[in-house]
Amino acid sequence: MLLKKLVRDDKGAAGIFMLLFLFLVILGFSALVVDAGMLYTTRRQMVTAADAGALAGAQEMEKSLGVSDALKISSIKAEAIRIAKETALRNGAEGEPTVEITKMTVELADGKSEYRDVIVVTPRKTDSLFFARMLGFNTQDVSASAAATWGYVKKTAGGHLIPIYLTKESYVAGKQYLHSEKIVINGVEYPSNTGFIYIDPAWSGQDDINAAIEGDSSKITMYVDQIFEGKTGLAQSSINAIEERMKTANSLPTILERQSYMHGLIPIAEFEKDKGGKLYFKIKQFAVFEILDVIIDGASKNKNAVGSPHALLGPDYRSLGIGKEKSYPESVVGVAYPKGTILGRMTGEVRELDVVIEQGDQNVSPVDPNAAKYSKLVK
Secondary structure, three states: OHHHHHHHOOOOHHHHHHHHHHHHHHHHHHHHHHHHHHHHHHHHHHHHHHHHHHHHHHHHHHHHOOOOOHHHHHHHHHHHHHHHHHHHHHOOOEEEEEEEEEEEEEEOOOOOEEEEEEEEEEEEEEEEOOHHHHHOOOEEEEEOOEEEEEEEOOEEEHHHEOOEEEEHHHHHHHHHHOOOOOEEEOOOOOOOOEEEEOOOOOOOOHHHHHHHHHOOOOOOEEEOOOEEEEEOOOHHHHHHHHHHHHHHHHOOOOHHHHHHHOEEEEEEEEEEEEEOOEEEEEEEEEEEEEEEEEEEEOOEOOEOEEEOOOOEOOOOOOEOOOOOOOEEOOOOOOOOOOOOOEEEEEOOOOOOOOEOOOOOOOOOOOOOOOOOEEEEEOO
């Protein structure tokens, strides 16, 4: 009788069913959290793949600027699509990403818009689900989309601007050193043709110039055909600013970031007028300039010029360290470097620069084939 009573006793059964129910609910939520977290991670990966692919394709499309030959443009487009797909795959996409070169309405800095060429990259990846299988969902497709555009640099502001100008004459003379040697800025080669851009005294003057040279954002905005007053003989005041830029670059984690930080846009100008002993210039284009070193101790009769200990000269693009300054016996044209001379080169390389997208910058030809071009994400 006692055994029979125990078997029939259902006290506590409701509590057991409730615990079982709660267990299943918690398991379900856990399943959703795990699968959702995995899908979110994949989504971020696809965003990275889309951005990288679009930028890589846009950089290739820069080669089409100023080109009128339809066959050559078609070849550039085909190569841009190939590069965009390959880049997206290297960044985690699967299968064959969708890539198209089309037109899109892009918002400009002045609030207006322009219907212009863009490259759109849409990578995809299929994730296998785990707990969601219990609900009949085995896989989930994850995708993202990014668009990038390109153009000539007609306007720039902030940290990518290096407000030290070269005249067209000195730029042309220095172009023989493209990709290999150094161009001396404000050195003895062109003592009256290079220097700093005069800043409106209503701003912070030299502080704004130094901030831009250091690589920080500033109030300085410049554009093609802008007229400004030039000042020469101020190179020595840039030593500290150049060294600050080098220190910041050296603190960045990757070789590419360190190298890119030393690149900026330098204006190429031509004489506009001479009034009251003051020289006025007009910016004709921008060039991509890489700062390599700055002379902190000029050459004398018995010693060579000495570069900065913070110059990023090592194989991993880091500074050589205090006490390991580079010695320079003479410049590329056989003349000793004076103190304050900035050494650099027009790299001709594509960089993602913080430029302003301007109306029609895809539809004009540059003053010079080496004029700076840009690629920029717009979606």
